[in-house]
């Protein structure tokens with residue numbers, strides 16, 4: 001499913017020709033594929049439509065950066081819009097644990113966990129309790145209000161013992177609201193900071209059980225009401241979230257089973273339809289398999305491509321148009337001195353060196369690992385050699401005699417062989433550029449200003 005999304009997008013983007021600005025037909029061809037891909041990723045239709053409209057508006061007429069392909073540019077626009085729709089911004093880091101939930105209030109504060117049966121509610125309750133205890137040093141008490149499912153309360157108790165979080169002692173036959181009150185009283189007396197209340201599950205949204213959740217809510221006035229939804233149920237999860245939000249009012253969503261959902265579409269619809277933030281995602285069955293929701297990562301997952309987006313960003317940051325123009329003019333004249341080589345090396349370093357560049361290209365990341373680490377060191381050494389030269393030497397390598405080379409090597413802390421290697425590389429590069437410029441003159445470039 002996911003692979004096909006990535007393939008689909010690459011397919012269209014490969015067809016786009018490099019040109020100044022993205023045309024309407026380029027964009028609409030790409031958007032047809034984005035649309036199908038999002039629908040396949042289980043994003044709700046109205047959300048898809050909205051999304052396509054936003055992106056198309058932004059993409060048409062957008063200038064394509066010199067250093068990237070139009071395809072990469074479109075991916076970047078799609079990516080940024082996905083992030084915005086998921087409720088984040090492109091440069092946002094994952095929130096710290098304590099920022100994931102808003103626990104402001106006089107302790108003990110209550111966190112109400114709601115959702116359908118089997119959504120991962122009890123597991124998520126324990127996971128969050130563990131996180132709050134370990135990462136935020138909160139004193140947490142858990143209580144199960146599930147009086148319907150046999151052994152539900154025991155399940156939470158066992159989980160509590162496993163993760164080292166206290167649970168409210170079980171008293172059989174008590175009603176949910178009474179258990180909730182008892183939990184808050186016990187927490188107050190014993191100095192707990194947070195009470196996590198795991199409400200009864202239900203097979204589907206049902207009036208009687210909803211009324212029970214509302215009664216509990218009114219009793220404990222939770223600072224957070226978190227809906228736990230199973231990402232694998234896609235559209236259904238969104239419908240459930242909407243129902244809970246309309247009737248109970250939720251403050252956020254915990255998306256469980258994101259480890260099994262390669263598509264990430266539920267997250268996008270969830271946020272767009274309910275307008276409520278996704279706070280955490282469940283990534284497995286183990287008690288610590290939970291992470292703060294990170295819009296950028298999910299957007300990447302929905303796109304399913306290598307990190308082309310970062311490549312585009314970095315290119316935009318580092319490629320100065322002027323620099324490129326100057327270099328092009330020199331290339332045409334067949335002049336390429338060591339100052340030029342140095343600025344090329346610096347640009348490569350800014351972009352994370354060879355390793356950084358290569359790891360961003362889909363499929364190459366792993367292959368590049370070993371070899372390119374050397375390259376990064378090499379880049380630094382080469383730059384140091386050029387820096388150890390005088391301006392005159394940098395402009396004209398012909399003045400470099402043996403004694404000058406010795407001085408430069410000592411200054412840069414390298415051997416004479418290293419200096420010679422760099423000079424050889426420069427010679428090869430300028431030779432290549434001369435050839436290219438000759439080819440240009442013979443061909444269609446005649447008459448161009450140089």
Ligand code: GDP
Pocket residue numbers: 115116117118119120121122123124201255256257258259260281282283284285289
């Ligand atoms: P509840 O009925 O909503 O309380 O659901 P449970 O917490 O009992 O979870 C139901 C099943 O889903 C259990 O087997 C959990 O281990 C599993 N589960 C919960 N969250 C996740 C998750 O994020 N990833 C995976 N793979 N399994 C999960």
